Amino acid sequence: MSNPVVGFIGIGYMGRGIGANILKAGFPLVVVAHRNRGPVEELVAQSATEAASVAELAAQSEIIHICVSGSPQVEAVISGEGGIVANAKAGSVVIDCSTSDPVSTAHVAETLAEKGISMADAPLGGTPANAADGTLGAMVGADAETFARIEPVLRAWANNIMHLGPVGMGHKMKLINNFIALGNAALLSEAMAISRKSGLSIEQFHQVIGTSRMRNGFYDTFMKWTLEHDENAHRFSITNAHKDMRYLSNLATSVGAVNPVQSAIRNNLGAMEAAGQGERYVPMLADFIAAMNGLEPEGDA
Numbered sequence: 001m002s003n004p005v006v007g008f009i010g011i012g013y014m015g016r017g018i019g020a021n022i023l024k025a026g027f028p029l030v031v032v033a034h035r036n037r038g039p040v041e042e043l044v045a046q047s048a049t050e051a052a053s054v055a056e057l058a059a060q061s062e063i064i065h066i067c068v069s070g071s072p073q074v075e076a077v078i079s080g081e082g083g084i085v086a087n088a089k090a091g092s093v094v095i096d097c098s099t100s101d102p103v104s105t106a107h108v109a110e111t112l113a114e115k116g117i118s119m120a121d122a123p124l125g126g127t128p129a130n131a132a133d134g135t136l137g138a139m140v141g142a143d144a145e146t147f148a149r150i151e152p153v154l155r156a157w158a159n160n161i162m163h164l165g166p167v168g169m170g171h172k173m174k175l176i177n178n179f180i181a182l183g184n185a186a187l188l189s190e191a192m193a194i195s196r197k198s199g200l201s202i203e204q205f206h207q208v209i210g211t212s213r214m215r216n217g218f219y220d221t222f223m224k225w226t227l228e229h230d231e232n233a234h235r236f237s238i239t240n241a242h243k244d245m246r247y248l249s250n251l252a253t254s255v256g257a258v259n260p261v262q263s264a265i266r267n268n269l270g271a272m273e274a275a276g277q278g279e280r281y282v283p284m285l286a287d288f289i290a291a292m293n294g295l296e297p298e299g300d301a
Contacts, residue, residue, distance in 0.1 A: 003027045006153055007061030009054060009077055010068040010098070011039040013235065014124055017131030018067070018097075018157040019043045024134075025156035032057045058087040063153055067097040067124075070243050071104035078108055090116030093150055097138075099123050099178065099240075101247040102171040103254055105141075109167045118146045119167050122154060123174035127221075128235070135159045139177070141169035175248040179262055182241050184218050185282050186265045189289040192226065192298075196290070202226055202298050225283035226298050238285065239278035242269035 005028045008019050016039035022029050029048040033040045044050050051057035054077050058064060064084060066074055074096055078084050084094060094112055096105065100121065109119040125137030138158040140147060147163050154161050164173055195205045206227060209215065224233035245266035252259040272278070272288045280287075287297040 004062035004153070005030060005060060007031075007051075007057045007064040009057065009064065009066045010034070011043065012036065012067065013128045014097075014131045014136075015039065015065075015067045016042060017128060017133075018065070018136070019048060020046060020132070021134040021157040022153065023047055025153075027153060027156065030057050030060050053082060054084065055082045055087040058084045058092075059089070061088070061092065063093045063095065063150060064088065065095045065097055069240065070098060071101040071247070074098055074100055075104065075108060078111065085111060085115050085117070088115070088117055091118075093118045093120065093146055095119075095150055095153075096121045096171075097124055099174050099244055099247070100171050102168045102175070102251055105168045105171050118143075118149075120146050120150055121167055121170035122150075122158075123170050124158075125160070125174075125177065131157065138162065139164060139170040139173045141165060141167045141171065143167070172251060175244060175251060178241070178244045179248050179265070181218055182245060182265050182269065182282065183261065185222060185241075185285050186268050186289075188219070188222060189268075189286040192286055193289050193293040193295060196295055196298075197293055222283045225281070226286050231281060231284075234281055234283050236282045237278065238269055238272050238280055238282060241282050242266065242273050242278070245269055 003026055006022050007030045008015060009032055011019060011031050019029055019031060020043065023046050030051050031040050031043050031048050032051045032054055040050060051060060066077060068074060094117060105121055112119045120140060120142035122138045122140045125139065130136045134157050136158045137160040138154050140161060140163045143166055164170055192202060192205055206223065221234040224230040248262055249266060272285060277288060290297060
């Protein structure tokens with residue numbers, strides 16, 4: 001039996017690596033360009049086929065990945081005359097790898113099901129480097145039959161695949177994961193500002209925290225900005241982080257959960273975006289919190 005044709009919408013930082021690994025695993029790949037043609041051209045040079053539109057990609061594909069910035073963008077490629085619902089074959093599967101709003105995901109899954117199209121959510125855990133070497137995590141929500149169909153494709157680009165239950169569970173877990181990560185970002189930023197105002201240097205802060213049980217993988221990439229001004233170590237924008245925390249607030253409201261700590265984190269990110277710094281990366285929250293405390297960015301003082 002030949003491998004199913006895989007479509008990929010959203011060839012960006014993560015998608016270029018995922019797409020390359022899908023091809024390496026022997027799956028025919030169809031891609032569509034959006035803003036940046038560079039990654040698409042790279043994949044076409046590796047034997048991918050370029051579709052002229054989402055509609056054309058949907059008609060050609062059996063398993064369709066979506067990896068875009070959020071639920072409005074997912075809904076846009078699903079709906080309308082040029083979308084997946086109107087053009088994909090019954091029996092196809094849509095895998096949403098975006099960090100999406102689970103409330104929206106439930107609605108999208110129902111819309112697809114009405115056309116005989118299955119849905120899974122498989123948001124990503126990891127970095128573009130992990131995408132390139134096929135070592136991402138995938139938090140998957142899907143019924144058992146759909147998961148069995150897509151697992152071979154997931155294994156092309158992920159080495160840690162967690163099937164968490166029915167559709168929507170992956171997006172819920174991803175938001176909780178990001179809540180913990182962004183909580184660390186807010187906590188570290190505020191702690192560094194207090195340290196500096198108390199007369200402790202960032203080097204002293206790192207000497208203690210960076211050699212303690214509180215050091216982890218997130219700490220290492222987050223601190224590279226403050227310690228080394230390496231802006232590429234943790235390329236996750238404030239705008240995207242704020243979006244994720246709005247989605248988590250929506251989820252908390254929908255299940256009746258109390259979330260005072262998460263609200264404070266969301267407001268920190270919202271303040272930085274409102275100040276016109278939404279395209280800066282999450283580690284640069286340390287600079288924003290420092291400025292709120294009357295401090296210059298570390299290294300500029």
